[in-house]
Amino acid sequence: MRTRSGDKEKSIANAAVKVFARDGFHGAKITRIAEEAGVATGSVYLYFKNKESILHHLFSKLWLAMHVSFEDLLKRDDLSAREKIEELFDSIFNLFSQNPPLALLFVNEQHHLLREGTGDFMQYYVEFLRMGEQVVRDGIRKGEFNASVDPRSFTNFVFGGIRQLLHQWARAPRQFPLNTIRRDIKEITMFGLLPRSG
Amino acid sequence: MRTRSGDKEKSIANAAVKVFARDGFHGAKITRIAEEAGVATGSVYLYFKNKESILHHLFSKLWLAMHVSFEDLLKRDDLSAREKIEELFDSIFNLFSQNPPLALLFVNEQHHLLREGTGDFMQYYVEFLRMGEQVVRDGIRKGEFNASVDPRSFTNFVFGGIRQLLHQWARAPRQFPLNTIRRDIKEITMFGLLPRSG
Amino acid sequence: MRTRSGDKEKSIANAAVKVFARDGFHGAKITRIAEEAGVATGSVYLYFKNKESILHHLFSKLWLAMHVSFEDLLKRDDLSAREKIEELFDSIFNLFSQNPPLALLFVNEQHHLLREGTGDFMQYYVEFLRMGEQVVRDGIRKGEFNASVDPRSFTNFVFGGIRQLLHQWARAPRQFPLNTIRRDIKEITMFGLLPRSG
Amino acid sequence: MRTRSGDKEKSIANAAVKVFARDGFHGAKITRIAEEAGVATGSVYLYFKNKESILHHLFSKLWLAMHVSFEDLLKRDDLSAREKIEELFDSIFNLFSQNPPLALLFVNEQHHLLREGTGDFMQYYVEFLRMGEQVVRDGIRKGEFNASVDPRSFTNFVFGGIRQLLHQWARAPRQFPLNTIRRDIKEITMFGLLPRSG
DNA sequence: GATGAATGAGCCTTCATTCAT
DNA sequence: GATGAATGAAGGCTCATTCAT
Numbered sequence: 001m002r003t004r005s006g007d008k009e010k011s012i013a014n015a016a017v018k019v020f021a022r023d024g025f026h027g028a029k030i031t032r033i034a035e036e037a038g039v040a041t042g043s044v045y046l047y048f049k050n051k052e053s054i055l056h057h058l059f060s061k062l063w064l065a066m067h068v069s070f071e072d073l074l075k076r077d078d079l080s081a082r083e084k085i086e087e088l089f090d091s092i093f094n095l096f097s098q099n100p101p102l103a104l105l106f107v108n109e110q111h112h113l114l115r116e117g118t119g120d121f122m123q124y125y126v127e128f129l130r131m132g133e134q135v136v137r138d139g140i141r142k143g144e145f146n147a148s149v150d151p152r153s154f155t156n157f158v159f160g161g162i163r164q165l166l167h168q169w170a171r172a173p174r175q176f177p178l179n180t181i182r183r184d185i186k187e188i189t190m191f192g193l194l195p196r197s198g
Numbered sequence: 199m200r201t202r203s204g205d206k207e208k209s210i211a212n213a214a215v216k217v218f219a220r221d222g223f224h225g226a227k228i229t230r231i232a233e234e235a236g237v238a239t240g241s242v243y244l245y246f247k248n249k250e251s252i253l254h255h256l257f258s259k260l261w262l263a264m265h266v267s268f269e270d271l272l273k274r275d276d277l278s279a280r281e282k283i284e285e286l287f288d289s290i291f292n293l294f295s296q297n298p299p300l301a302l303l304f305v306n307e308q309h310h311l312l313r314e315g316t317g318d319f320m321q322y323y324v325e326f327l328r329m330g331e332q333v334v335r336d337g338i339r340k341g342e343f344n345a346s347v348d349p350r351s352f353t354n355f356v357f358g359g360i361r362q363l364l365h366q367w368a369r370a371p372r373q374f375p376l377n378t379i380r381r382d383i384k385e386i387t388m389f390g391l392l393p394r395s396g
Numbered sequence: 397m398r399t400r401s402g403d404k405e406k407s408i409a410n411a412a413v414k415v416f417a418r419d420g421f422h423g424a425k426i427t428r429i430a431e432e433a434g435v436a437t438g439s440v441y442l443y444f445k446n447k448e449s450i451l452h453h454l455f456s457k458l459w460l461a462m463h464v465s466f467e468d469l470l471k472r473d474d475l476s477a478r479e480k481i482e483e484l485f486d487s488i489f490n491l492f493s494q495n496p497p498l499a500l501l502f503v504n505e506q507h508h509l510l511r512e513g514t515g516d517f518m519q520y521y522v523e524f525l526r527m528g529e530q531v532v533r534d535g536i537r538k539g540e541f542n543a544s545v546d547p548r549s550f551t552n553f554v555f556g557g558i559r560q561l562l563h564q565w566a567r568a569p570r571q572f573p574l575n576t577i578r579r580d581i582k583e584i585t586m587f588g589l590l591p592r593s594g
Numbered sequence: 595m596r597t598r599s600g601d602k603e604k605s606i607a608n609a610a611v612k613v614f615a616r617d618g619f620h621g622a623k624i625t626r627i628a629e630e631a632g633v634a635t636g637s638v639y640l641y642f643k644n645k646e647s648i649l650h651h652l653f654s655k656l657w658l659a660m661h662v663s664f665e666d667l668l669k670r671d672d673l674s675a676r677e678k679i680e681e682l683f684d685s686i687f688n689l690f691s692q693n694p695p696l697a698l699l700f701v702n703e704q705h706h707l708l709r710e711g712t713g714d715f716m717q718y719y720v721e722f723l724r725m726g727e728q729v730v731r732d733g734i735r736k737g738e739f740n741a742s743v744d745p746r747s748f749t750n751f752v753f754g755g756i757r758q759l760l761h762q763w764a765r766a767p768r769q770f771p772l773n774t775i776r777r778d779i780k781e782i783t784m785f786g787l788l789p790r791s792g
Numbered sequence: 793g794a795t796g797a798a799t800g801a802g803c804c805t806t807c808a809t810t811c812a813t
Numbered sequence: 814g815a816t817g818a819a820t821g822a823a824g825g826c827t828c829a830t831t832c833a834t
Binding site for chain 6: 401
Binding site for chain 2: 806807808809810811
């Protein structure tokens with residue numbers, strides 16, 4: 001018998017990232033994904049229940065990874081609040097840095113999943129935002145951060161901002177180099193638009 | 199395409215906002231839009247070339263409105279750079295404040311249009327971002343803003359952040375009141391996370 | 397607008413009878429039915445929910461017709477029990493006499509529907525058998541029929557026998573002329589195999 | 595096709611009876627049959643050419659058994675015509691009495707095979723009916739049976755009747771006990787509905 | 793022989809779009 | 814212009830069959 005190689009599942013998943021990123025969830029054809037994966041159409045259904053579940057799988061993996069690196073960061077008490085925030089940014093950028101299509105998928109198809117509000121990844125998403133809030137809250141408590149900032153708004157705002165910039169990068173990596181973006185985001189979120197000091 | 203009886207066109211457009219917002223572009227059925235508009239299915243095609251063009255129309259209108267109020271703002275020299283930025287924020291929020299579905303449409307279906315990169319609205323979108331950059335650039339030149347901030351990154355970042363918060367508001371207006379969001383965004387973008395002064 | 401002509405539904409139904417009869421339910425392709433009906437594939441779904449429902453519709457119509465003529469017969473008190481039974485036979489044969497494919501459908505695809513045990517027609521089917529039993533029971537009570545005969549067994553037995561002969565007729569009308577069959581069935585059911593009298 | 599290890603072939607055949615009976619020919623999945631047989635999917639194809647041929651095999655076995663017991667019966671000249679007929683009935687019922695699923699298969703999937711009119715079993719089926727006719731014809735010739743009965747119609751009619759009652763039994767053995775059915779059929783076919791003598 | 797993962801042809805169904813009225 | 818029935822292309826998914834191991 002041919003052994004169900006983990007490779008095949010992975011190559012389907014990878015192909016799906018590319019095709020979803022390029023064509024969008026609805027524009028993506030299963031046949032195209034299979035082709036891209038070097039696999040027969042029917043094989044896709046050996047590894048995934050249906051088209052939707054491929055997307056779920058990808059997002060779950062993504063959010064799980066995000067969640068894990070966030071969890072690790074939160075535990076560290078050798079870092080100041082600011083350092084934590086900056087590390088959080090870095091961990092997000094690292095996740096996508098080698099994979100622009102993954103960033104596009106992440107940026108463009110999230111709303112598709114939020115609409116239903118189901119799926120494993122939802123818990124990760126929600127908790128991810130909570131963790132961001134926590135860091136901000138802690139920073140405020142310790143006097144490291146501006147107490148006028150609302151942690152929840154901040155987290156959402158920054159999350160959205162990063163998405164937009166990731167999008168720009170994924171579409172035109174030369175015009176929006178990742179390192180530049182990363183640096184800019186840190187600058188903006190830390191100091192804001194107004195000149196420091198008085 | 200469009201003809202007289204602007205009423206019918208408008209009711210189709212309004213219906214489309216609702217249906218697109220609720221079901222997403224692909225989930226939205228033309229027949230459903232027609233029904234919601236109190237119009238026959240075929241009539242939709244008297245006013246719009248196809249499904250895609252309805253979305254284009256809506257986004258064009260939206261971006262045009264945005265563009266216009268931005269243009270007006272830019273001209274005013276009675277405002278400081280900071281005041282201009284804050285007015286820009288306000289004008290965006292005002293645009294959606296009466297219409298959560300419109301916000302959802304704006305937030306969720308933009309990527310659909312960006313994929314192709316065509317459509318009238320694209321020019322408005324691009325120039326909209328340029329205008330934002332310009333205000334920041336001017337502010338920096340005049341010493342009102344932090345010179346370390348990259349205007350383009352800033353504009354994109356803030357645009358993304360606003361989208362995310364608008365999304366949260368549109369999904370749960372009670373939990374994310376528009377005025378709170380607006381105030382928080384101003385705080386964050388102006389002062390950043392770190393405490394002011396030194 | 398094109399008016400939803402009752403003709404179209406009928407021609408689809410008629411085409412379905414032919415195709416179901418010839419190819420069986422599973423062998424029947426919707427596209428083939430549409431073609432046979434002179435209609436576009438999609439039009440089938442304007443008139444029927446899905447393939448299954450076409451079959452349901454046909455059987456419902458059939459059983460309703462059967463039910464109606466049986467009901468009328470049962471009421472008549474100008475007929476002896478034997479005459480009623482014979483009329484029942486006739487009404488069944490009349491139903492199919494002009495339409496061998498309908499007979500094939502009736503004979504071959506019933507089990508498909510019984511498997512689920514749902515559908516409007518089920519009630520007609522069940523009551524149809526009940527009515528048969530009633531006539532026999534009445535005949536026995538009045539002394540017209542052999543009291544040793546079990547009404548329920550009789551009804552089922554005869555129903556099955558008729559199906560088999562209808563099948564033979566529908567497949568080879570020359571070899572099994574309907575009138576011959578009808579006469580034979582009456583002879584068999586009334587007198588049995590043994591010579592009459594003692 | 596078939597090879598040694600008659601066990602495996604048999605367990606596939608037995609599994610197929612169950613699955614075909616429960617799900618119908620088209621609803622039956624090869625994988626399900628294999629599973630039920632405790633065998634790998636591919637192994638089914640070591641013993642049978644394809645799905646269709648499993649059904650053929652089962653029906654051939656069935657009709658062969660029927661044919662054999664009929665042939666034996668026909669030879670016996672110690673039995674009256676009536677006794678022969680009744681023995682024929684008994685042999686059919688005996689065939690299924692231990693195996694309701696087999697009865698369901700027999701009753702429900704025959705038409706599938708008749709549609710093509712091919713397969714070994716066809717000869718048995720045809721000759722089976724011929725044999726029934728022969729017994730009736732002989733009985734008539736000897737004056738034991740009613741000369742007005744058409745042998746071919748009788749055979750078909752009775753065959754159909756038995757099928758219907760077997761079906762009822764297989765679906766609800768309590769409500770339609772086999773012995774009752776058997777007795778009722780004999781009563782009906784021998785004496786008919788009208789009271790005997792005159 | 794035995795296995796079960798892999799294959800891919802095929803079909804039901806949807807729905808944007810058209811067009812006869 | 815207005816209607817909504819009609820169209821038919823397109824694609825997700827199934828599953829009988831194959832074949833590498």
